[in-house]
Amino acid sequence: MSKHLEIAIDRIRCDGRGLCAELVPELIRLDDWGYPIIAAGPVPQHLISHAQKAVASCPVLALALRQAERRSRE
Amino acid sequence: MSRLRLLAGPDLSLGAERLHAHIERLGPPPVVRGALIDVLETSGLTGRGGASFPVARKWRSVAHHGSGPVVVANGAEGEPQSLKDRVLMSTRPHLVLDGALLAARALKASQVVLYVGEEHRASWAAMAGALAQRPEPELRRARLVAAPHRYVAGESSAAVHLLEASIASPTSKPPEPHIAGVGGAPTLVQNVETLAHIALIGRYGADWFRSAGRRGGAGTVLITIAGAVPSPGVVEIEAGTTVREVLDMAGGSDPAARAVLIGGYFGAWVDFTTAQDLALDPAALREHGLGLGCGVVGVISARGCGVCETARIMRYLAGESSAQCGPCFFGLRALADACGRIAEKGSNADDLARLHRWARDVRGRGACRHPDGAVTFLQSALHTFAPEFSAHPAHWRAQAPGRGVA
Numbered sequence: 001m002s003k004h005l006e007i008a009i010d011r012i013r014c015d016g017r018g019l020c021a022e023l024v025p026e027l028i029r030l031d032d033w034g035y036p037i038i039a040a041g042p043v044p045q046h047l048i049s050h051a052q053k054a055v056a057s058c059p060v061l062a063l064a065l066r067q068a069e070r071r072s073r074e
Numbered sequence: 075m076s077r078l079r080l081l082a083g084p085d086l087s088l089g090a091e092r093l094h095a096h097i098e099r100l101g102p103p104p105v106v107r108g109a110l111i112d113v114l115e116t117s118g119l120t121g122r123g124g125a126s127f128p129v130a131r132k133w134r135s136v137a138h139h140g141s142g143p144v145v146v147a148n149g150a151e152g153e154p155q156s157l158k159d160r161v162l163m164s165t166r167p168h169l170v171l172d173g174a175l176l177a178a179r180a181l182k183a184s185q186v187v188l189y190v191g192e193e194h195r196a197s198w199a200a201m202a203g204a205l206a207q208r209p210e211p212e213l214r215r216a217r218l219v220a221a222p223h224r225y226v227a228g229e230s231s232a233a234v235h236l237l238e239a240s241i242a243s244p245t246s247k248p249p250e251p252h253i254a255g256v257g258g259a260p261t262l263v264q265n266v267e268t269l270a271h272i273a274l275i276g277r278y279g280a281d282w283f284r285s286a287g288r289r290g291g292a293g294t295v296l297i298t299i300a301g302a303v304p305s306p307g308v309v310e311i312e313a314g315t316t317v318r319e320v321l322d323m324a325g326g327s328d329p330a331a332r333a334v335l336i337g338g339y340f341g342a343w344v345d346f347t348t349a350q351d352l353a354l355d356p357a358a359l360r361e362h363g364l365g366l367g368c369g370v371v372g373v374i375s376a377r378g379c380g381v382c383e384t385a386r387i388m389r390y391l392a393g394e395s396s397a398q399c400g401p402c403f404f405g406l407r408a409l410a411d412a413c414g415r416i417a418e419k420g421s422n423a424d425d426l427a428r429l430h431r432w433a434r435d436v437r438g439r440g441a442c443r444h445p446d447g448a449v450t451f452l453q454s455a456l457h458t459f460a461p462e463f464s465a466h467p468a469h470w471r472a473q474a475p476g477r478g479v480a
Contacts, residue, residue: 010246011399011441031435033404 004042004068007051013062020063023054042068077286079294080270081310086165090200093207096168103172103210104276110180111137114272116280118292123148123228123265124340124368126356129272132262133181135252139260142184146237146256147174149190149197149266150221150228153338154390155370158296159266161308163190163197166270167204171213173269176276177262178212184259186216189233193223225339225394229442230255230263232396243396244442267296288314291355295369299324302331302375314358318350320371330376333458337367339387340447342454343380346373379471380459384452385410385417391448401439405432406448413452420468429456429463 007027016034026047027039043051043065055063083091083099091099115130136143147170151159163170170188178186188205190198202218219237221227227242234255236242255261271293275283283293291313297320299306304325311320317334321327334349335341342364344352352359356366374383392406409432412425433449433456440446456463 011401011439012246014400016400031401031405032408032432033400035400035404035439037435037439 005048005051005065006042006068007038007055008064008066009036009038010062010064013060015060015062017059019057019059020054023057024050027051028054077294077312078310079274079286080162080166080169080267080296081308083166086161088165089196090164090167090203093168093204096166100274100277103175103273106176106180106276110176110272110276113275113280117275117283118280119268119271119275119283120356121265122267122271122296122369124153124338124365126366129264129268132252132264133177135250136260136262137181139253140258141182143181143260143262144185144187144237144256145174145177145181145183146187146189146230146233146261146263147171147266147269148228148230148233148263149188149194149201150233151191151194151368152221152223152225152228152394153340153368153370154225155298155300155335155338155372156368157298158308158369160191160194160197162267162270162296163194164200167200168207169270169273170201170266171204171208172273172276173264173266173271174216175208175210175212176272177264177269181262183212183262185256186212187237187256188216188218189221189228189236189263190218191223191227192220224396225391226396226442226444229444230261231442233263234261243398244440244444246441286312287355288312289353289355289358290314291353291358295354295366297354297369297371299371299373301335301373302378303327303373311354313355314353316350317352317354317371320354321373327373328376332374332376332378333380335370335372335374337365338370338372339391339451340443341365341367341370342450343374343384343458344454345458379417379462379466379469380455381413381462381466382417382469382471384455384459385413385470388413388448388452391444391451395444396442399440399445401436402445402448405436405439406445408432409436409449409452416463416466418468418470421464421466426463 021028021030028036111133119129120126222242229244230251231245232242234251251261331346333343388410392410395402397403436445
């Protein structure tokens with residue numbers, strides 16, 4: 001199975017608590033209102049455990065790790 | 075240039091065409107089967123609600139993702155500048171119903187819903203009256219549902235949400251409504267003008283549809299001409315007609331006019347001179363990084379102020395956020411405030427820098443495309459009115475009565 005994972009966010013659930021940006025600042029920064037801006041593209045291998053921690057720690061369950069969409073597939 | 079199809083027939087001032095007159099003029103709705111999807115594909119018809127999405131592709135997705143789909147005729151028309159859907163619904167309701175009927179039959183739909191803006195009284199009356207005249211079982215069972223008077227109410231997931239839970243705010247995707255919408259069934263949310271075209275394509279075919287259109291465009295398009303022109307209103311044009319030709323149909327415009335808003339509030343400002351030769355066709359506009367959107371062409375006069383007009387529209391769009399996603403709710407408000415400060419108190423470098431940065435930050439970060447549409451509009455203003463934004467005096471200029479675009 002491919003290990004290309006990306007961070008998906010449910011924008012309606014997200015409340016801007018900001019834990020994710022503290023747990024994986026390499027991939028997530030906050031905008032001026034405290035809401036996450038997630039780096040585009042797959043999560044690098046060495047950050048996957050951090051990303052998993054961010055997903056698990058989100059108090060409103062707004063984050064998920066999912067298979068990166070492959071562009072070639074319809 | 076003007077070849078009437080949707081708006082052919084009796085004078086529009088006579089109001090809603092009745093069923094017997096409609097059938098006398100065009101014949102009964104044709105018998106269609108699944109092959110209508112192939113015909114639509116050949117016709118090249120794209121959606122007229124704003125996104126210009128290929129109709130056949132949406133239908134195939136609906137047909138593919140489950141049985142008993144729902145057909146929603148979308149006449150919410152929340153865009154303040156746009157009049158074309160309500161003109162169509164209030165004068166040619168049976169074209170819209172024919173299109174909905176053909177969709178329901180081709181896709182074997184379990185129900186048909188007519189979703190009409192609550193504030194469009196004439197459209198509502200015409201659609202209700204027309205529905206009562208129809209004998210077809212699919213339409214006898216159809217529901218007429220009021221779309222709340224909100225900009226986002228016409229977004230497809232908001233329409234589905236309203237039908238499911240009486241809340242007209244967009245929902246998180248996936249799933250897209252055409253995959254799983256009302257009651258989990260695939261749901262075709264299709265703009266009423268698109269359905270009216272389908273009513274005619276079902277009768278006369280794809281080649282007929284493509285026989286209108288200029289400079290590579292296919293078929294006809296309803297356009298709302300707004301702002302600084304002698305006679306604003308709705309016209310039907312061949313796809314690919316230029317902005318200059320369209321403005322001539324509205325009595326011409328002041329050659330010193332400053333800019334044209336193409337596509338409505340999710341569209342873009344284009345310098346007036348540059349806009350003249352643009353062909354109004356989704357594919358042709360895309361080559362210039364523009365979109366046809368809901369078909370609004372709005373002119374701002376030489377006396378108007380692009381910064382003040384933009385500030386007004388941004389304030390409106392910020393207020394129309396459904397307040398569900400932080401970047402949209404807070405971001406659009408902050409952008410509208412910064413625009414307002416420049417309009418009211420004059421240019422300042424800090425606000426200008428914030429506008430550019432926040433517009434980039436907000437894009438792509440909502441459950442629906444409301445924030446994307448708003449920042450596309452804003453970025454076009456920052457580009458087209460760059461001199462005004464960097465040297466704006468402390469005024470909040472009034473619109474000349476009846477002359478503003480906002």
